[in-house]
Amino acid sequence: MLTKRQNLMETIKGGNPDRFVNQYEFMELIMEAPMDLPLAPGPGMTVKNKWGITFSWPEGQIGSFPVHDDEHKVVKDITKWKDVVKAPSVYYTDEEWAAAVAHANSVDRTDKFVTAFCAPGIFEMTHHLMGVEDALMNLYEEPEAMKELIDYVVEYELAYAQQVIEHLHPDALFHHDDWGSQISTLISPAMFEEFFLPAYKKVYGFWKENGVQLIVHHSDSYAATFVPFMIEMGIDIWQGAMTTNNIPELIKKYGGKISFMGDIDSGVVDHPTWSREEIAKYVAIACQRCGKLYFIPNLSQGLNISSFPGVYETTSEEIDRMS
Amino acid sequence: MTKIEEVKAKLEAGKAKLVPGLVQEALDEGNAVGDILQAMTDSMGVVGDKFSAGEIFVPEMLMAAKAMSKGVEVIKPLLTSTSTSSLGTCVIGTVQGDLHDIGKNLVTMMLESAGFNMIDLGVDVSTEKFIKAIKENENVTLVACSGLLTTTMSAMKETVQALKSSGLTGFKVIVGGAPVTQAMADEIGADGFAPDAGSATVKAKELVKA
Numbered sequence: 001m002l003t004k005r006q007n008l009m010e011t012i013k014g015g016n017p018d019r020f021v022n023q024y025e026f027m028e029l030i031m032e033a034p035m036d037l038p039l040a041p042g043p044g045m046t047v048k049n050k051w052g053i054t055f056s057w058p059e060g061q062i063g064s065f066p067v068h069d070d071e072h073k074v075v076k077d078i079t080k081w082k083d084v085v086k087a088p089s090v091y092y093t094d095e096e097w098a099a100a101v102a103h104a105n106s107v108d109r110t111d112k113f114v115t116a117f118c119a120p121g122i123f124e125m126t127h128h129l130m131g132v133e134d135a136l137m138n139l140y141e142e143p144e145a146m147k148e149l150i151d152y153v154v155e156y157e158l159a160y161a162q163q164v165i166e167h168l169h170p171d172a173l174f175h176h177d178d179w180g181s182q183i184s185t186l187i188s189p190a191m192f193e194e195f196f197l198p199a200y201k202k203v204y205g206f207w208k209e210n211g212v213q214l215i216v217h218h219s220d221s222y223a224a225t226f227v228p229f230m231i232e233m234g235i236d237i238w239q240g241a242m243t244t245n246n247i248p249e250l251i252k253k254y255g256g257k258i259s260f261m262g263d264i265d266s267g268v269v270d271h272p273t274w275s276r277e278e279i280a281k282y283v284a285i286a287c288q289r290c291g292k293l294y295f296i297p298n299l300s301q302g303l304n305i306s307s308f309p310g311v312y313e314t315t316s317e318e319i320d321r322m323s
Numbered sequence: 324m325t326k327i328e329e330v331k332a333k334l335e336a337g338k339a340k341l342v343p344g345l346v347q348e349a350l351d352e353g354n355a356v357g358d359i360l361q362a363m364t365d366s367m368g369v370v371g372d373k374f375s376a377g378e379i380f381v382p383e384m385l386m387a388a389k390a391m392s393k394g395v396e397v398i399k400p401l402l403t404s405t406s407t408s409s410l411g412t413c414v415i416g417t418v419q420g421d422l423h424d425i426g427k428n429l430v431t432m433m434l435e436s437a438g439f440n441m442i443d444l445g446v447d448v449s450t451e452k453f454i455k456a457i458k459e460n461e462n463v464t465l466v467a468c469s470g471l472l473t474t475t476m477s478a479m480k481e482t483v484q485a486l487k488s489s490g491l492t493g494f495k496v497i498v499g500g501a502p503v504t505q506a507m508a509d510e511i512g513a514d515g516f517a518p519d520a521g522s523a524t525v526k527a528k529e530l531v532k533a
Binding site: 058060061062065132133136137139140141181182183184185186187188191267268270271272307 | 389
């Protein structure tokens, strides 16, 4: 029986996997790594992170949201972003790194990939700072200022990457950046190519130049039209690929250059009245239509969890059953 | 190309800085205010259709809506009841428990451009707040409920059912958002459904004119 790591490599290289890669099993996420807390940690809480972005997680919601009223927006005028955007320090003490280092050292790297985690992504950071509508319109109205801001975020990501690489020597990177809605990308392919492709080529190129073998990118959305860019920027696995992307078609077209992780939409199976039967049905559909090569059956959720207890574990059990 | 055609072309291209000047030039040439407004409204219809077809994306739509808004500012002082054809008032909001707003905001812009007087209640809107807004505003012809989370679909159902059983009349209810389907809209008793902001305008007009 192949190790989880071997089975993953067989899957994405078009070899002979002996079972379905089961969701996040191949990644050992080192979540203890010190990082700027990007989100509010729990219901009923509001935090201001080190970028100055306020996040609120209202009671009864399933996640936290950046707050973008006039009082809380960090960037009110993109032409003056340099006056208000100050990236936090990427330097942490050895004590702050200790838990992450211990975790990374405890992993059997023949079985799993020690995986660094980065969120939010570059696109998300622009709209966290100013609100999504301003961020999108500024790509038209003030493109140079937006490019400067994107470069600044890239520099921050590279500096943080350097620290993570030095401390953890990760084998893989799991990087978040949501680029679309369920049915479309938020921006056109041309705009993505102009603003975000160069940024990601730098960031993912740096990780790969420094020993990271696997880039896993999360965008739980439609983004089929961005797949050629994903390949160009060095993504090995697109996690969060929703059913709206027609993944079997993408596998036929791009298999061997990139792999797809998803095809089980969290919104469909991860709800308060979830059931094993419903999960089994959607797992079977995904596994049967996508097959074992260049595909990893997975909830579209951006971590190895579910919104409602039991859904992630039941999905894993059903994937094993399909294997 | 006539000046009105220029206004239309630049609006569809989202040239918010150019449209006000062109609108002024169209006025100076003697074009009727109503004709200019209609041209801009038609252009936003084209923008909505292109968005629905996947030919343009959110930034292009936002820029077109901004261009429309800047154009309307120029003619606003000249608008009379005879030069506008209002479709009535639309009360819009994202249902209780859901804080997503971009879809709702896009629909607001598109419906405003189409001729609705918009009352935007924001996000996390309770049933009571929807009903209060219908009572407090004149000529409410449409109530639009948005929701993105599957977990708030029950709130959408409750909202639609409360609106329908409130005893208030004269308006139709339209619903939309990523998890919403025509089947779900039918099941919860909504009058209409639209999958995106472009088709929401078409559906909204159809509903209030029915």
